[in-house]
Amino acid sequence: MFLKKILIVGLVACSFAMYGQDYFPSNDGVKSKNENYTVFTNATIHTSPTETIKNGTLIVKDGKIVRVGKSIPVPSNAITIDVSGKHIYPSFIDMYTGFGIEKPKRSGGGGRGSQYDNTRDGYYWNDHIRPETQGIDAFKYDAKSAKAFIEAGFGVVATHQHDGIARGTGALIALNTNGNTANRVLDNNLGQYFSFDKSNTSSQSYPTSKMGATSLLRQVHYDLDWYEKGNVTTKDLSLEALTRNKNLTQFFEAEDVYDAMRIDKIGDQFGINYMIIGAGDEYKRIGEIKNLNRTFVLPLDFPDAYDVENPYAANYIDLGDMRHWNQAPTNPKQFESNGIPFALTTFKLKSPKEFKGQLMKAIKHGLSKEKALAALTTVPAQLLGKSNEIGSLKDGAWANFMITSGELFEDKTMLYEHWIQGQKTVVKDMNTVDIDGTYGMRIGGTSYTLNIKNSTEGKTDFTLMEGENDVKSDGNYADAWVNLTFPKGDNTFVRLVGQVLDDRFVGKAVLPNGDEQAITTERTKATEGTKDAKGKDKRKDDDKAPVIMPMTYPNIAFGFEQPPSQQDILIKNATVWTSEAEGVLENTDVLIKDGKISKIGKNLSAGRAKVIDGTGKHVTAGIIDEHSHIAAFDINEAGHNSTAEVRMSDVINPDDSDIYRNLAGGVTAIQLLHGSANPIGGQSAVMKLKWGSAIDEMLLEDKKFIKFALGENVKQANWQSYSRFPQTRMGVEQVFVDYFTRAKEYEALKNSGKPYRIDEEMEIVVDILNEERYISCHSYVQSEINMLMKVAERFNFRINTFTHILEGYKVADKMAAHGVGGSTFSDWWAYKYEVNDAIPYNAAIMHNAGVVVAINSDDGEMSRRLNQEAAKIVKYGGVSEEEALKMITLNPAKLLHLDDRSGSIKVGKDGDVVVWSDHPLSIKAKAEQTIIEGTIYFDINRDLELREAVKAEKSKLIAMMLAEKKKGLKTQPAKKKEKQRLHCDTTETIH
Structure with missing residues (x-):
């Protein structure tokens, strides 16, 4: 038995010793071990972005680099490859891909029902929190995708399951085409991944918005803390995974620059150093991005120019979108200039094949070549904690490197071979001669211009011109020879054959009569992508620095x-x-x-x-608008009947042009309200319209309000959903009673000194009970208005404001007695069933009864004409001009508790x-x-003045886009983008 154990141990040890070695089939079909070294000599070796060895030597064995340097002795049993004139670079690393892991398809469902509970026993209460997912479990090597990465220069990629808000862990994969999954996996537990996007595997409703996702993540961290302190007896596999993964790199995907700021706030609150996957528009707020002190992984999905040949279509494109096309390629340069650490990724590109073109565009727009190389090699290696293994060419590191024809970031440089873990992939034969160029020649008494570009075996593009006319020709490039056939007269042809040697085309032409004519002509100009069909230079301005439009605050018209x-x-x-x-x-x-x-x-x-x-x-x-929905990406979190935990401040859009339009209408402050999807909605954002400022500079953080709602919307009568409580107006009342009762119990436990789980939702409802947060309630029908006042009095607090309040005139005396204000429309009525009893005298009647009355908009267009809305109150009810003006200035200030300052x-x-x-x-x-x-x-x-400036700038940008199209570059159609007006019942997220 003892000898048997020794034998087993020996076999296992032997198997580990052989792990990762290079094996090749011998002539008799038996695999034999390669004991040789592979040595590359006489190369320009770029060991890192800052270190280069001229005429260097690189020695590889067993997939690793043994030595790299100058004048290194070559082992006797070495295969030596002379790469004189070539360059060797470390392979690129992509930190953020979904390579080899298929994203789950969206689950079915829909109809009138919605899923409110989770579907998995033993896991977190929300299905979209899935940190227990291990990307390696779903990994399958994808040879086709790997080929695209390899040809783009990538030797190693990090991959994970792109699904859910908490997405679990990923894996680090070497793209070695000759290996197997076992030796390709460099790390099977790499990083922990997050996003604001729900999982496709679940139809659970909450969250329906970005502010809901943000709140859910905060609650997850509170729950994790509670769980880790041993306060939960039932095992939660999701929270267990979060604990297990908390020391890994934390990746968080952003969809825009403002996501980065949301991510930063979550990180700051819970002490998490998130690495942010950028969106590509960070340049718009680069100063604020710098102040986050975060590391970014930047995509290079720069937009194509718009097709603006049709002037009507060109009018559809707003200046902000035009500028983004012009300015987005400067994003990496802005990071470099501001000293913000970053890596680069192929993420968001349709294929890695697009990467080099986009990277070259970034370099042309100011990104230094040294920083570009670092962002693809040493930086990601360091961020992944793998600097000794990948990202540079050093002794003991994996033999991951590229052999190129010249310096890496030059248009004409070709990638010949890509070695990953010591295994070679030939991208282009190293003996390939670059024959791209323009050749003038005279054949049979006629002058021709031959343009050759994209010279690749079997794929070369030939254009033959006779003067200004295109001559239809059929050619190919194979075995270093050019063969071209073209017509000369009716049914007669000239056959041209030759080679390009030392920048000269040397060969012969066989004329239709069989005579042969020797051809020797100089290559005059390389033309890769520079000639149109007539041989004219399409890119004569390519060497010029691109014209970049100046930034503004905000960076729109x-x-x-x-x-x-x-x-x-x-x-x-x-x-x-x-x-x-x-x-x-x-x-x-x-x-x-x-x-x-x-x-x-x-x-x-x-x-x-x-x-x-x-x-x-x-x-x-x-003017102060007590009820506004401008300047937001979300309005409703509709996933639960109470979403007191969500914050409108999490989804402010400071670039909304309605801010400027409101300023043009004299509006200086607003209450940005949650919508009316649920009885207890989200927390308001009271803000001043400081156009061009940072979000934090706009917010009045000390003003604490929340949106409640009554009526049709909250019982989902308008949404045809019959699965969520409440379904009746009676049920709406019960929701309030239940939540206020729960909040009192929560507060009692909190004040008892006993341990308690922090519940963000309950914290806010407790604030309401203590009148530390004020309710602005969407309301129409008198019975419900009366009901909510009675519920509030039952719990010893008062409602601050009834907004809409179109039947306020029926209960104005009770409102005055309760001490609640009314924020209403001047003359909107009968636009839905529960508004049938509205009258234009409503504001005047409430005012005369002693209610503090404001006129609000609930609309991005009406908000910039609130002075005219106030004027209507003079007509409808005989209110004085001064009192009418107060309804849009002092009275909303009183309702928002701003009257001490505004x-x-x-x-x-x-x-x-x-x-x-x-x-x-x-x-x-x-x-x-x-x-x-x-x-x-x-x-x-x-x-x-700005109207003329905007017109002039758009004209410049249109001219640039037209020039792009004339160069033959890809364009995108100009589509009309309607500005979406947000209202109480809007449930979409605005991007």
């Missing part, structure tokens, strides 16, 4: 060349609507100093302040004012300047 700065401003001799006890003041000055209203009076001195002549003009406080013109308040050309409630009135905290964010004269 009407952005600022430089972020606007705060300044002292004196508005002279205007009619000032104070919205305070002083009323309307004629011929009055307003001084804004250090962002605050400093003085109000006559004949104020300017000092160094900017002076605005207000003669004949009117000045009001900035909503009226009063010394000490923020300098949020609007200079109007006419009476502010007139349809003739235009906002000439809209000022927020002493910064002019809209100026009507600047606007007129």
